[in-house]
Amino acid sequence: MPFRSIRWYGVPCPCLLLVAALSLCPVPAVAQDTIPAGVRVGLTYDPSTRPGVFVTAVAGEHGDSVRAILARDLDFGDRLTVISAEAGPPPSGRFNYELYLKLGASAIVQASVTRQGSLHVAVHDVAAKRVLNVADFAFNGSAPLSAAWRMAVHRASDEVERWITSTRGIAASRIAFVRDQRLWFVDSDGANLTPVGVGGIALSPAWHPTGRYIAYASMADDGTHINVRDLGTGQTRRIPSLGGTNITPAFSPDGSTLLFSAGDDGTDLYAVAPFGGEAPRRVTFGRGTPTSSPTFSPDGRKIAYISGRLGHPEVYITDADGTNAELLTESPSGDRPYRASPDWSPDGRSVAFTSQEGPNLQVMVISMRDRKIRQLTGDARNEDPSWAPDGRHVVFTSTRSGAKQLWVLDTESGRTRQLTRGAGVARMAAWSPRMEQP
Amino acid sequence: MHARIRSLALAALAVSAMTTTACKKKPVVAPAPTPVVAPPFNQDSANAAEAARRAAAETAAKAAADRAAAEAAARLAAAVAAAKAEFAMPVYFDYDMSNIRDDQRATLEAKLPIFAANPDMRIRVAGHTDNRGSDEYNLALGQRRAAEVKRYLVTRGIAEDRIDVVSFGEERPAVAQDNEDAWGKNRRGEFEIIAGANPFKLPR
Numbered sequence: 001m002p003f004r005s006i007r008w009y010g011v012p013c014p015c016l017l018l019v020a021a022l023s024l025c026p027v028p029a030v031a032q033d034t035i036p037a038g039v040r041v042g043l044t045y046d047p048s049t050r051p052g053v054f055v056t057a058v059a060g061e062h063g064d065s066v067r068a069i070l071a072r073d074l075d076f077g078d079r080l081t082v083i084s085a086e087a088g089p090p091p092s093g094r095f096n097y098e099l100y101l102k103l104g105a106s107a108i109v110q111a112s113v114t115r116q117g118s119l120h121v122a123v124h125d126v127a128a129k130r131v132l133n134v135a136d137f138a139f140n141g142s143a144p145l146s147a148a149w150r151m152a153v154h155r156a157s158d159e160v161e162r163w164i165t166s167t168r169g170i171a172a173s174r175i176a177f178v179r180d181q182r183l184w185f186v187d188s189d190g191a192n193l194t195p196v197g198v199g200g201i202a203l204s205p206a207w208h209p210t211g212r213y214i215a216y217a218s219m220a221d222d223g224t225h226i227n228v229r230d231l232g233t234g235q236t237r238r239i240p241s242l243g244g245t246n247i248t249p250a251f252s253p254d255g256s257t258l259l260f261s262a263g264d265d266g267t268d269l270y271a272v273a274p275f276g277g278e279a280p281r282r283v284t285f286g287r288g289t290p291t292s293s294p295t296f297s298p299d300g301r302k303i304a305y306i307s308g309r310l311g312h313p314e315v316y317i318t319d320a321d322g323t324n325a326e327l328l329t330e331s332p333s334g335d336r337p338y339r340a341s342p343d344w345s346p347d348g349r350s351v352a353f354t355s356q357e358g359p360n361l362q363v364m365v366i367s368m369r370d371r372k373i374r375q376l377t378g379d380a381r382n383e384d385p386s387w388a389p390d391g392r393h394v395v396f397t398s399t400r401s402g403a404k405q406l407w408v409l410d411t412e413s414g415r416t417r418q419l420t421r422g423a424g425v426a427r428m429a430a431w432s433p434r435m436e437q438p
Numbered sequence: 439m440h441a442r443i444r445s446l447a448l449a450a451l452a453v454s455a456m457t458t459t460a461c462k463k464k465p466v467v468a469p470a471p472t473p474v475v476a477p478p479f480n481q482d483s484a485n486a487a488e489a490a491r492r493a494a495a496e497t498a499a500k501a502a503a504d505r506a507a508a509e510a511a512a513r514l515a516a517a518v519a520a521a522k523a524e525f526a527m528p529v530y531f532d533y534d535m536s537n538i539r540d541d542q543r544a545t546l547e548a549k550l551p552i553f554a555a556n557p558d559m560r561i562r563v564a565g566h567t568d569n570r571g572s573d574e575y576n577l578a579l580g581q582r583r584a585a586e587v588k589r590y591l592v593t594r595g596i597a598e599d600r601i602d603v604v605s606f607g608e609e610r611p612a613v614a615q616d617n618e619d620a621w622g623k624n625r626r627g628e629f630e631i632i633a634g635a636n637p638f639k640l641p642r
Contacts, residue, residue, distance in 0.1 A: 181609065201609060204574055217577075222562075223604040224577065244562075244604035245581040248574045264603060265585045267578045288585065290536075290578030306575050308582070312534060313575050338534065340572030354572055361572075383572065428573060 050081045051106035053164065057087035060113025062144045066153055070109060072189055073157030073171035076417065078393070078410040080107075080164060097129045107132065107164045111156070117141060121156050123163050133163040138437070147192045151435055154188070158434065170388045172435045175395050175419065176205035176214055177406055178428040183216060186406075188388070188431075190419050198229065198236065205430045206249045208274070214430075215239075215249035215258055215274065226260050228274050239272055242280060248292045252320075253300045259283065261292040261305075269294050269305060269322070283322040295344045295351070296320070304328060304342040304351050315342045315353050315366075329353065329366060329373070339364075341384045347391035352376075354383040363396050365411060376411060386431045395419060395429040518638050525552050528612075528626040529587060534571065536582035538590050546590055549629065551641030553596050558634030562602040563587045566628065568621035569608040580605030587627040602632065 053074055058066040067087060075082045083103050091110060100108055108124040118136045125132040137156040142148035154171035161169035173188045176196075183196040183205055196202075201219035208214065208228075215228045223244030229236045239246070242262035249260040251274065258274035261267045266288040270280040283303070284291055290308040297303070304317045310327075314337065318325040328351065329339045338356035345352065348368065355364045355375075361383040363376045376385075380400040387394055388408075398407045406419040406426045420426040529542040538546065553559060565584030567576040584603035592598050613620035631638075
């Protein structure tokens with residue numbers, strides 16, 4: 001309904017101008033969808049500016065949904081400013097780049113759903129007045145608007161973000177979490193909320209680096225055990241238990257090792273082959289202190305974890321074989337410290353964790369370069385951060401809207417958004433790796 | 439006047455006595471003019487009477503015994519229930535601590551005679567936490583609490599293999615509220631008999 005856009009005495013808003021301009025130039029866009037070989041593409045991207053991007057109307061079946069998902073993904077990526085002007089009809093001719101420049105767009109995303117069942121996407125560099133990149137993203141026969149179909153659109157969004165900013169987006173990822181002591185999944189944009197049918201109380205989900213398996217702890221009357229679930233087949237394998245308490249699993253970055261916490265006196269970290277074949281190998285020797293929540297550095301060489309050896313929980317790091325343990329989070333004087341829930345960032349540069357700050361827990365991040373600690377949250381109780389694959393966003397548990405829900409924070413800009421809503425308590429979030437083409 | 443009332447009352451009594459006698463439809467037994475021949479002694483009916491008397495006595499005795507037994511059983515059941523409740527009494531912990539508090543030792547000491555009376559008994563100690571700290575660290579802390587309870591009992595002579603330990607962290611609160619009182623009640627070690635105490639024997 002373009003007439004709604006007319007504001008004053010027939011002076012049209014920019015989007016109407018745009019629509020008019022686009023419809024005047026009926027030259028096929030396909031001719032531009034090539035990049036000369038050997039030419040490096042990519043806009044000059046400055047992380048502090050968030051270049052503007054305009055997502056045009058999308059031709060083909062469910063084009064409106066595709067456009068909405070693309071625009072939202074690029075917005076949630078926090079690296080681009082999505083220009084919210086009406087789309088008008090899908091563009092069909094030569095682009096009037098000056099017009100987009102006036103809208104503040106550095107890039108144009110032009111997409112269409114093809115008859116062959118894929119998503120064709122072209123990104124235009126507005127300043128250079130040419131097509132920056134083109135690709136097709138297969139829906140692989142998935143039903144329109146289904147979870148797999150949405151994931152295909154998310155993959156397109158992530159590539160678009162990479163073309164424009166040279167950093168791939170994180171839309172094609174999911175978050176595993178615990179709600180009312182059951183496992184759930186939700187897509188990175190909050191859609192496709194799905195319970196996972198595992199019996200008993202489920203805790204502490206952890207992703208395999210392929211995204212194909214998930215490890216979690218399950219609690220019954222006789223204790224807590226570690227399980228590895230194949231998300232494709234639904235088959236679940238229980239890791240042989242060491243005593244009654246087996247908690248907080250974590251996969252190594254190469255996927256060959258599963259680390260978890262177990263023990264009869266205190267708890268210690270044990271390494272085991274996630275798919276069988278090896279006896280558990282003890283990694284830490286806490287001498288009867290509580291130890292939990294391991295997280296690997298992305299090169300797999302180091303582990304961060306919680307230990308209560310000082311009489312209160314602090315984050316320690318150690319070599320992956322358990323040697324050279326050292327306190328990571330230095331205790332300040334004053335209040336009794338309480339540091340927990342470490343998660344090593346995928347770029348290796350920092351560890352996010354939870355710290356008692358005054359009356360509440362807060363999400364913090366420590367730089368591995370200079371050990372400087374930065375507080376990321378301050379409103380209500382915030383805890384248990386998990387890094388997105390971009391090493392920039394974290395998902396965490398917060399009480400800022402009442403009961404515990406999951407929120408996503410951009411650690412660069414401080415922008416937050418609520419990921420889960422509704423009844424029940426959501427917690428123990430684990431952000432998946434990028435979901436590659438199935 | 440008093441004398442008149444008394445004589446009237448006497449007269450009334452006499453009338454009522456006569457009336458009562460007259461009303462009884464009993465055959466009037468006349469004074470026997472001839473010597474009475476004693477009826478022959480019937481041994482069978484005497485035996486029967488004696489047996490009936492004895493049976494009644496026995497039934498009464500049995501009822502009394504049953505009653506006593508039932509009372510004793512009820513007393514025993516109450517004592518067993520009390521002892522089990524005593525045994526199930528949780529021990530409580532301070533925030534983020536796993537050491538046994540001085541004021542909780544008596545609770546643990548009270549369980550020792552029950553271990554002694556039931557030598558085959560095996561138990562599970564479950565460590566719990568409040569919901570203030572990290573959910574995951576609380577699982578580890580609950581394990582420490584259960585382990586501390588076990589350590590205490592072992593040092594008091596209970597065999598190690600009679601005690602399993604498990605942690606439920608903050609996942610099974612005793613009081614699902616967010617205040618100091620609830621937190622204090624949730625930071626606990628719980629005791630569950632899992633084998634070897636059926637029948638449950640009371641300590642002497």
